[in-house]
Ligand code: AMP
């Protein structure tokens with residue numbers, strides 16, 4: 001059965017690696033029971049590649065786990081729908097930047113859905129958030145952290161002493177770096193653009209400085225402040241964003257608000273293909289949509305989950321095939337377990353043999369189920385070690401199948417096997433790997449000792465008591481409660497009607513000294 005723990009119970013147990021402090025820290029959200037989570041979204045000028053997908057999947061799993069332990073997660077992801085790359089593509093194709101962005105925004109959302117990534121709570125688009133960015137830039141100019149030159153606005157990096165803390169770089173080192181662009185109009189080579197005056201034909205918005213468009217970094221500062229406030233709890237993205245993007249986000253936000261921007265910085269490792277960096281020119285560049293035409297999304301998820309999110313991940317066709325085979329092994333293991341649960345009555349053994357075997361097989365399997373839950377939780381609490389969590393699930397699949405190799409030994413063993421199925425299915429679902437037998441397994445777990453309960457009980461409970469669940473025993477409870485209420489109100493007609501309806505599906509209501517119970521006729 002589900003073993004959800006509440007987030008209060010979990011407080012202090014979860015450790016996350018924080019890029020800002022370079023160590024694992026206890027995770028304590030700013031507001032009890034709630035997590036405010038921001039992840040940088042895609043720039044929509046093309047279909048996303050599997051590297052992008054890896055990062056989005058990693059943080060989807062982290063979000064799912066936070067929700068599983070009981071946090072309410074506000075998950076915000078921006079969409080960068082105005083950018084040089086979008087404008088260039090639009091020019092090449094002779095259409096507008098808005099058309100290009102709309103096409104790839106839609107493709108991105110469809111791709112995430114196909115991969116089983118949960119929808120963000122909010123998904124603001126840059127082009128719809130310009131006023132918040134203009135306001136933030138205004139605040140920075142006013143505070144002396146930004147300046148205007150010919151309609152462009154730059155952030156004055158040296159005005160923010162903490163610059164470089166996240167990426168662990170010092171300013172002089174950055175200056176000697178080759179990547180600093182030289183622009184004569186900037187006061188300092190390190191300064192970066194907050195607002196860019198539009199060139200003819202480019203998309204533009206009004207601002208006090210020029211008709212223009214925002215720089216990339218300011219987007220995330222403005223949107224996270226607008227939808228999450230500050231400080232928020234988790235800021236996530238791929239590790240290639242640490243510098244300069246996230247460094248710049250911190251500088252912009254903290255220079256304006258004077259408050260900490262985000263408490264925990266989580267960064268995902270990069271995906272390579274056959275140990276090489278993905279590159280179009282090398283021909284080892286893979287789009288998510290093309291991979292999902294070849295394999296089931298669950299297999300891709302299972303593959304990616306077997307590497308820790310902060311480690312580099314090396315993709316290869318062989319590894320994907322292995323993951324597909326693993327997924328199939330889990331599914332056939334589950335089918336065997338289900339079959340055994342359904343057909344246990346067919347297993348015939350001498351009573352004495354049955355008794356002994358039942359006790360030992362049951363105890364052994366229940367122990368393995370507990371161990372799986374424990375390994376899942378301790379792995380995930382340790383900076384979201386999905387590899388450890390998946391390994392524990394694989395072990396339970398193996399243990400379940402060896403437990404039934406000679407059949408199912410009696411009712412308690414049958415129930416233990418059922419619990420193993422539910423555990424495997426449920427824990428995989430926490431990782432977003434849906435194996436599709438959840439409803440069946442959950443309904444089975446609701447069966448009474450000694451045989452299946454008729455589903456009609458649920459329909460009756462819905463009809464009389466407005467019951468909205470699927471569990472048969474809860475449905476019976478709802479009917480008994482309603483009948484007791486009816487009797488208390490002397491509504492004998494309703495009380496009798498419920499009794500007769502239950503009798504119609506094979507149950508008798510017995511009023512005893514200790515209360516009312518339902519038994520099978
Ligand atoms: P972009 O659209 O380039 O800003 O990327 C969207 C997200 O994908 C960011 O969080 C990046 O860090 C991440 N990303 C880009 N390339 C890779 C890669 N090769 N492996 C993993 N994540 C990546």
Ligand code: ZN
Nearest residue numbers: 040041220245
């Ligand atoms: Zn960002």
